[in-house]
Amino acid sequence: MILTCKQVSKVLAEGDYKRLSRSQQFMLRFHVAICFICHGFNRNIMRFQDMVRAFRSTEDKLDFGPSLSKEARQRIHEEITKQQRTP
Amino acid sequence: MTRMKTTDQPTPKETTHPEQWVDEYGDYLYRFALLRLKDPSTAQDAVQETFLAGIKGLDQFDGRVDVKYWLRGILRNKIVDHIRKSVREHPVDDTEGQDIVDSYSFKLFGVTDRPTKPWQFDPSRAYEKNAFWKAFEECLGKLGDNMRQAFVLKMLEGMPTDEICKVMNIQPNNLWVLNHRARNQLKSCLEKNWDREED
Numbered sequence: 001m002i003l004t005c006k007q008v009s010k011v012l013a014e015g016d017y018k019r020l021s022r023s024q025q026f027m028l029r030f031h032v033a034i035c036f037i038c039h040g041f042n043r044n045i046m047r048f049q050d051m052v053r054a055f056r057s058t059e060d061k062l063d064f065g066p067s068l069s070k071e072a073r074q075r076i077h078e079e080i081t082k083q084q085r086t087p
Numbered sequence: 088m089t090r091m092k093t094t095d096q097p098t099p100k101e102t103t104h105p106e107q108w109v110d111e112y113g114d115y116l117y118r119f120a121l122l123r124l125k126d127p128s129t130a131q132d133a134v135q136e137t138f139l140a141g142i143k144g145l146d147q148f149d150g151r152v153d154v155k156y157w158l159r160g161i162l163r164n165k166i167v168d169h170i171r172k173s174v175r176e177h178p179v180d181d182t183e184g185q186d187i188v189d190s191y192s193f194k195l196f197g198v199t200d201r202p203t204k205p206w207q208f209d210p211s212r213a214y215e216k217n218a219f220w221k222a223f224e225e226c227l228g229k230l231g232d233n234m235r236q237a238f239v240l241k242m243l244e245g246m247p248t249d250e251i252c253k254v255m256n257i258q259p260n261n262l263w264v265l266n267h268r269a270r271n272q273l274k275s276c277l278e279k280n281w282d283r284e285e286d
Contacts, residue, residue: 009197013263015245037196040203047210048270052242054214055223064221065118068109072117072131076109079135083142084105 003031005038012045016053103154105142112155116162122224123166123239125232133169137162163244170236171254179233179257184264199267207278219281226276230269237265238273 003011008031011017017028032042068076116137120130140161141148148157187193192200213219227235233255240251241262248259255262 005196005198013197013259013266014248015241038198040205041198044203044206044270044274047206048242048273051210051214051223054211055220056243058214058220059119060115062118062217062220064217065224066121066127067114068117068131068134073109073113076113076131076135076138077106080105080109080138080142083139 003027005031005035005042008032008035008038008042012042012049016049017046018049018053103145103148105138105145108138108141108154108158112158115155116158119159120162120166122227123235123243124169125228125235129169129173133162133165136165140165167240167244167246167254170240173232174236174255177232179255179261179265181257181261184261184268187264187267188260206274208281210277210281213281222277222280223273226273226280229276230272234265234269234272237262238269241266 008028011020011024011028017025020028029046032039032046035042113134116134117130120133121127124130124133137158141158144161148154152160187199190200192198210219227238230238236255237251240246240254241248246254248262251262252259257265
């Protein structure tokens with residue numbers, strides 16, 4: 001099966017190319033690698049999909065970023081206690 | 088052979104104590120929500136709603152996944168609810184980007200007519216560095232609301248296009264344009280802010 005640029009763009013707009021079968025991934029990669037029309041555009045989408053996949057697998061381990069404020073923590077604690085008391 | 092009875096296996100309720108959730112998972116869930124919703128007070132609300140929904144649904148928690156990830160699953164739905172609410176209050180301008188959608192390049196090939204410039208560095212070489220993800224999060228925070236929402240739902244959460252279109256009340260082409268613009272801005276921002284000396 002030969003993919004057209006439009007089909008490749010549609011597949012990539014639908015979601016992560018890694019969800020495709022190995023043979024579909026191969027065809028997609030092959031098309032994007034040699035195509036002078038959609039190479040830059042679709043290669044960039046694939047790069048972002050790779051990046052987001054890497055981010056999702058790292059996100060849990062990242063310890064930077066803000067924490068809940070003392071006030072918010074207190075308020076949420078109170079709401080949890082209130083909810084637990086509700087029969 | 089009779090299977091050994093696992094009487095010593097903790098029941099879900101023994102492993103979860105909602106009164107400890109704020110201390111154990113509060114910061115993690117807050118950061119998760121803040122990256123996706125940007126506004127601190129909305130992110131706090133989403134975390135609070137998550138905990139309250141968690142208490143209500145505790146009977147359905149079967150202990151097959153860590154409580155942290157079970158709560159994160161609830162939070163994901165709350166985030167989508169908040170995005171839906173935000174879009175209802177500030178509807179997406181669906182005329183913006185119509186020029187891209189009307190172009191021959193889009194109609195014939197599903198791409199824009201302006202060529203995408205190659206990256207000034209290879210981001211995959213920076214994935215091991217926390218500083219790169221810090222830059223990524225900062226750049227994501229600089230996107231306009233609709234672009235961030237589209238990128239979060241499509242790329243980060245991997246939601247199907249038709250569901251996102253319902254949440255954001257837009258057409259698939261609008262979503263495509265928003266994600267295209269989000270990628271362009273993220274790329275420029277990362278190229279500007281990522282110190283390639285660290286690469």
